[in-house]
Amino acid sequence: MKIKADDYLVYDESTGKYREDAEQKVRDDVEKHYWLNVGRTVLKDWRLYLMIIPMFLVFLFWRYFPMYELLGCFKVDDDTLEVADQLYAGFTYFQTLFSGEGSLSVEFWAAFRNTFLLSFYGLCFGFPMPIIIALFFNEIRSNIARSIYQVITYLPKFMSTVVMTSLVTMLVRQSSPIAGMEMGVISRFLVEFGFISEEVGNAGLLNAPEFFRAIYQISGIWETAGYDSIIFFSAIIAISLTSYEAAQIDGAGKIAQMRYVVLPSILSTIVIMLITRIGSLLNVGYEKVLLLYNPNTYVTADVVSTFAQRYGIMGQNAGIATSAEMLNNIVGMLLVICANTIARKASDVSLY
Amino acid sequence: MKRKLEVSELIFKIISYVFLTIFAICCLYPFLYAISAAISGREAVEYGQIVLLPKDIQFEAFAEMFNNNKFWNSYTNTLFLTFYGTLWAMGVAILGGYALSKKRLLFRKGFNFFLVFTMWFSAGIVPQYLNYLDTQEIFYKLGITDDKWLVVIAMGMAAMNIILLRNAFEGVPSEIEEAAVVDGATELQVLTRVYIPMSKSTIATVALFFAISRWNGYFWARQMITNLSEHPLQVFIRLKLEEMQDPDIMTGWDEAYAADSVIFALIVCSIIPVLIIYPFIQKYFAKGVNMGGVKE
Helix, strand or coil: CCCCHHHHEEEECCCCEEEECHHHHHHHHHHHCHHHHHHHHHHHCHHHHHHHHHHHHHHHHHHHHHHHHHHHHHECCCCCCCHHHHECCCCHHHHHHHCCCHHHHHHHHHHHHHHHHHHHHHHHHHCHHHHHHHHHHHHCCCHHHHHHHHHHHHHHHHCCHHHHHHHHHHHCCCCECCCCECCCHHHHHHHHCCCCCHHHHHHCHHHCHHHHHHHHHHHHHHHHHHHHHHHHHHHHHCCCHHHHHHHHHCCCCHHHHHHHHHHHHHHHHHHHHHHHHHHCCCCCCHHHHHHHCCHHHHHHHCCHHHHHHHHHHHCCCHHHHHHHHHHHHHHHHHHHHHHHHHHHHHCCCCCC | CCCCCCHHHHHHHHHHHHHHHHHHHHHHHHHHHHHHHHCCCHHHHHCCCCCCCCCCCCCHHHHHHHCCHHHHHHHHHHHHHHHHHHHHHHHHHHHHHHHHCCCCCCCHHHHHHHHHHHHHCCCCHHHHHHHHHHHHHHHHHCCCCCHHHHHHHHCCCCHHHHHHHHHHHHCCCHHHHHHHHHCCCCHHHHHHHHHHHHCHHHHHHHHHHHHHHHHHCCHHHHHHCCCHHHCCHHHHHHHHHHHHHCHHHHHCCCCCCCHHHHHHHHHHHHHHHHHHHHHHHHHHHHHHHHHCCCCC
16 A cells, blocks of 8 residues: 555646545545445355354364463462462563473473474484385285285274373283283283393383383384375375386386486475474374373473473463473474475475 | 386385285284283283283173273263264364355455464463363353363364365365356355365365364363263273272282283274274275375
8 A cells, every 4th residue: 555645646747736646545445444345245245254253263262262371371370469460470480490400490301302302203213114115015016915005004093092002001011920910912022032121021111211212103103104104105106107117228227216216206295294294393292192101201201291281280380381381382383384484495385 | 018027126026025014913913912812811811821812712801891881881972072073073164164265255364374373383281271171161151061062162173174175175166156156056055065065075084084083082081071971982991091000909800801801802892993984984094194285
């Protein structure tokens, strides 16, 4: 909208005077009646706007109102105070978390580190697996055999987190001499093959902090690797046969075909998926951690969400918990936005 | 043209088969073990004699599960949550997605951002918990004392799913809509007679996403449903697992089957419905994943 006087007044050469610009008058009119027009359009099309209301309200109430609760990180948790005095504790909670002194702060930093590490190891070990599996799927020419493999490897993804963690818990359970129970079957395998000592197996793998990350990653691969391969596999089967034939005529062996035909074709998919993963580095599935960890493994297992859950929901320290989540979420959001910007620059595909 | 396989290709093929077979066995083994352990005799389970095949077969652990009213109760609750939860979420998502797919919608960009922002930034579980507590209070005041409705209405909406629907609706040619409007169709008729039939497979996929997440939902159901008899299956499994880990129960155990068998029987029971419908829904999921490349 032009608002400068020069635009509004036009110099008329024939009369040598300034006169009002007719177009600008129309523009002004439009501006003056903007909200009126909006109202008219909405009224005329009220059915469409009625449709969007439920969605709007659901997101407003249960996605945006919680964000208001985030202000709790500045609040003193004391109902006897006036509302104005309750706001603001200022940055005391953040200072407690950042200070590096006291058990709270130590625990928070451990949790923050674990959050990052669990995702990072997931990126290192969990990310390449689906790609490898997709490459192997492609080698199986028989449709029936491939379908069987696919159905089996997608299966764990359909199990709930509770079922999965219950299975893991039972398979690596501790032995219980009083009740006369042996350790879990996977632990027994591992002891047999000498990966872990018998004492560790008897005490239960889930009680050993040094094994938590491995259990988390391996169960993660078990759960998602097959299912996640779908997207890479569809990228691979989209490659036309002529590309392979051309490579073969040029004398390319299998490795060379992989290197020069398959990889370049699925590279964009890989990049996109990689960037998505990096964007959600601070977004660890807390449900799984919550169901697998116990006080013995807090050192390596605790993530920010479970830290918050322990202090904010189980305990009475909502201020600290909220501040911790606030920090985590802000850093997480910055990561997502960076990842998305990079994705947009690197390729034409944008994630959101 | 039939071509002789080169050596490198042959080796690669063999590696593929071997690797995939091992991986598939690893994927399947825990489930097979669970079934075996659920139907094996007490000693075999407790002394760790079961590797793959069951021993001293008994079905009492299953019988105990089937005679357990709490188990059936939790099953009913899960069905309730899944059915009404999916219905509610789909209703909201279809209407919202349809409105968002219309170019003539005012503030379309704003609404889209409103939606997408929740994928970037979530308040976190403690603020959400406080919010749900407030909601619960309001629901109680309105006379809705069954916490299941709170779970159904307040939870489980996903911006991603609405965007999938929006994209599908955007793909419907506008000429068809115009023709319907000329024939005198109202907005709702356009949606139900044109858009929904034309994007059936996306709708099925999104409904499945919602249904699975409802069926598997655990954390919030456990936090927010105060009445024990209203808990869904997942919470029931977890509580049973925690109960069975208690040393007192294990030492005082005097049934003909092992305490572990109960857990395994429960796990098997809970995954049977999923296994039955799994072959039918699997292809929709593959489709859903490929739709994930979202555009703005």
